[in-house]
Amino acid sequence: MLAIRADIIDIYSRKANGRYGLSSVSQLQHALQAATMAEAEGEPPSLIVAALLHDIGHMIHHLGEDAALQGVDDVHEERAAAWLAAYFGPEVTEPIRLHVPAKRYLCATEPGYFSTLAEDSVRSLALQGGPMNLEEVAAFEARPHHEAAVRLRRLDDRAKDPGVSTPSFERFLPYLDALLSRPRAA
Ligand code: FE
Numbered sequence: 001m002l003a004i005r006a007d008i009i010d011i012y013s014r015k016a017n018g019r020y021g022l023s024s025v026s027q028l029q030h031a032l033q034a035a036t037m038a039e040a041e042g043e044p045p046s047l048i049v050a051a052l053l054h055d056i057g058h059m060i061h062h063l064g065e066d067a068a069l070q071g072v073d074d075v076h077e078e079r080a081a082a083w084l085a086a087y088f089g090p091e092v093t094e095p096i097r098l099h100v101p102a103k104r105y106l107c108a109t110e111p112g113y114f115s116t117l118a119e120d121s122v123r124s125l126a127l128q129g130g131p132m133n134l135e136e137v138a139a140f141e142a143r144p145h146h147e148a149a150v151r152l153r154r155l156d157d158r159a160k161d162p163g164v165s166t167p168s169f170e171r172f173l174p175y176l177d178a179l180l181s182r183p184r185a186a
Pocket of ligand 1: 156
């Protein structure tokens with residue numbers, strides 16, 4: 001059994017009960033809602049796993065649960081991508097790395113997107129650099145996996161509904177296992 005699999009299960013069973021930002025769902029509910037929607041919408045296993053793990057970066061540091069509320073950007077997207085890259089390919093890690101830039105991108109390119117953001121997402125947006133400028137937009141669109149990152153971002157934004165029930169974390173482990181057992185492309 002891969003240590004990473006056990007580590008991920010351990011992190012989500014011990015550290016994911018904290019509140020997700022200012023919303024009334026936990027980190028675990030947020031992850032499960034995002035993964036459930038990804039699956040229901042026919043996303044590939046890589047994006048289902050990315051949805052499940054996209055915020056693991058919040059759970060592998062010691063900055064506290066609401067770092068953004070204290071005015072600190074915990075760079076959770078980079079932290080998660082770096083940690084996961086030893087085990088998962090870029091089809092998983094790049095959407096995760098880019099899910100914060102994707103928010104900055106959508107704020108710059110999609111009229112009305114900003115007004116859909118939850119208060120905590122608006123607060124962290126300022127710490128993350130605000131909406132992208134034109135050069136940043138062009139650079140973002142040149143990055144591999146940026147479209148998947150935008151899809152992940154939209155799942156992320158919607159996965160905060162306290163009234164939704166989801167399958168358990170274990171239900172998504174076969175997707176994780178399938179990706180972990182697959183030889184990775186360079
Ligand atoms: Fe999230």
